[in-house]
Every structure is written in C-alpha cells, then in structure tokens.
Amino acid sequence: MEEEIILGPQKLGPLTPLVGEWEGNVGVDLSYVNKDDVITKTSSFERAWFKPIPMQENGQQTLEGLAYKMINWRHGEEAMDPFHDESGYLLWDKKNKQVIQSVVFGRGIAILAGCDAGLRDKNFCVKAMPGDPCYGILQNKYLLERAELKSYEHTFVFNEDGTFTHTSDIVLKLAAIGKEMHHTDTNTLHRVKRYHPSIENI
Numbered sequence: 001m002e003e004e005i006i007l008g009p010q011k012l013g014p015l016t017p018l019v020g021e022w023e024g025n026v027g028v029d030l031s032y033v034n035k036d037d038v039i040t041k042t043s044s045f046e047r048a049w050f051k052p053i054p055m056q057e058n059g060q061q062t063l064e065g066l067a068y069k070m071i072n073w074r075h076g077e078e079a080m081d082p083f084h085d086e087s088g089y090l091l092w093d094k095k096n097k098q099v100i101q102s103v104v105f106g107r108g109i110a111i112l113a114g115c116d117a118g119l120r121d122k123n124f125c126v127k128a129m130p131g132d133p134c135y136g137i138l139q140n141k142y143l144l145e146r147a148e149l150k151s152y153e154h155t156f157v158f159n160e161d162g163t164f165t166h167t168s169d170i171v172l173k174l175a176a177i178g179k180e181m182h183h184t185d186t187n188t189l190h191r192v193k194r195y196h197p198s199i200e201n202i
Contacts, residue, residue, distance in 0.1 A: 011064050013092040014099060014121040017158045018050040018066060024189035027072060029084075031183045032174055039181065044072045044083070046187045051195065053089070063100070065091035072185070084185070094119070101126045101154060108140030111152055125155040148173040150180060163190045 010016050027044035048070040056063040072084035088103030099117040104110045113126035114135045128135040129151050137149050150171040157165045167186040174181060 010119060011092075012052065012066065013064070013094055013119050014117050014124055015050075015064075015066055015090050015092050017164065018068075018090070018156075019052060020191045020195055021047075021049045021193035022164075022189035023047055023192050024187040027185065027187035029072070029074075029185050032172070032177065032181060034176065037176065039177075043075045044187070045075060045078055046070060046072045046189060048189060050090070056091070061093065061095070063091045063093055065089050072187075092117075099124050099126060108143065109149065110138045112136060113152055113154060123155065123157040125153055128152040146175045159188070163188050165189075 012019070024046045027046050029042050029044055030039070031042075032039050048068065050066040050068045053065050053067050056065065067087075067089055069087045070084070071082045071086075073080070073082045077083070086103055086105050088101060091100040091102070092098075093100065097116055097118060098114055100112070100114045102112050111128050112135055113128035115124055115126045117124040126135075128137050130137045130139075130149065137152055139149050143149065150173055151169075152171075153169045155167045155169075159165060165186065165188040168184065170183045171180055172183050173179075
C-alpha cells in the first residue's frame with residue numbers, strides 16, 4: 001500500500017522544497033585559475049538560504065518567490081574569504097508555468113534566467129544567453145574582453161532523501177587560453193534549518 005502524500009498549497013510551485021537554510025560539503029568547482037594558469041577541480045563547502053518574499057505583481061502578472069544567497073569556501077579555507085558569493089531571487093510564475101532566476105555576482109555580472117516548469121516538478125534548469133531580450137546576461141567590460149560569458153545554465157534536482165543537488169554550467173571565452181571552456185560548480189546540500197514565521201518574527 002502506497003504511503004499517502006500530504007502537501008500544502010504549494011504557492012511556491014517547484015521552489016517549495018527549497019525554503020530554509022542548507023549546507024553541503026561535497027562541492028566540486030571546475031575552473032581556470034589565473035594565478036597558476038591551469039584548469040583544475042577544487043572541492044568546497046557551501047552554505048545557502050532561501051527565504052519567501054511577498055507576492056510580486058507586474059500588472060496582471062503575479063509572482064511568488066524566494067530571496068536567496070549561496071556562499072562557497074574551498075576545503076581548507078573555511079576560515080578565510082569565500083571564493084564564490086551570489087545573491088538573487090528565484091521566482092515562480094504559476095500562470096505561465098515558468099521558473100525565473102534573477103542573480104547578481106560580486107564580480108560585475110547580472111543574469112536573468114528562466115525555464116518552463118510544472119507545479120511539482122522535481123527538477124528544473126534555468127538558462128540565459130547574452131543578448132537575449134528576455135533571459136540574458138550582462139557583464140562588465142573587463143569580462144567581455146578577457147572572460148566573456150557565452151551561456152549560463154543552473155539546474156536544481158530535489159532528491160528522495162530530502163537533499164537537493166544544484167549544478168551551474170557557464171561557458172566562458174577565455175583570452176588566457178584562447179578558447180572556450182565550461183566552468184562548472186556542483187554540490188548536494190542538506191537542510192539545517194526550517195523557517196517558521198510565527199517564531200522568526202518574534
């Protein structure tokens with residue numbers, strides 16, 4: 001006999017499982033290291049939080065969503081400055097069945113990415129391309145000349161054990177090596193705190 005599944009109203013659609021604070025210790029970053037002139041993999045520890053925001057309205061469009069932050073430290077450097085820090089919003093457009101990611105990076109990059117998604121999808125992948133009038137990429141002048149972002153993908157997968165795995169894949173045109181490469185990050189995180197507004201607001 002199958003176990004009965006009881007779900008709430010799912011106002012956040014496929015973003016619902018993300019609410020809370022998370023940690024992951026199995027991160028892997030594949031990137032070009034300028035100081036050493038080498039493409040290498042490094043392992044990392046990550047912290048993230050996803051907090052519901054008030055409903056957003058654009059005329060007749062309504063969006064539910066999460067403010068979020070993700071920070072990464074290389075193993076052995078947990079007491080030092082993080083090597084990755086991003087802040088943004090994940091939004092759910094129920095009527096148009098779209099997940100939207102609005103994210104900025106401290107290195108002078110702003111991305112609006114999106115994808116089609118269902119109410120209770122267990123995975124989704126937002127994408128963006130430079131010059132796209134809807135889901136596009138903005139980057140500072142130096143990056144355009146030395147490390148141009150050619151495409152962006154960020155995948156979220158919700159696992160049966162309550163963890164989630166996310167993977168980002170950014171294609172960069174690197175002047176230092178004279179070609180394009182995939183800069184990837186992946187990690188699996190477990191929840192360390194749930195949010196209960198009646199308690200959080202006291």
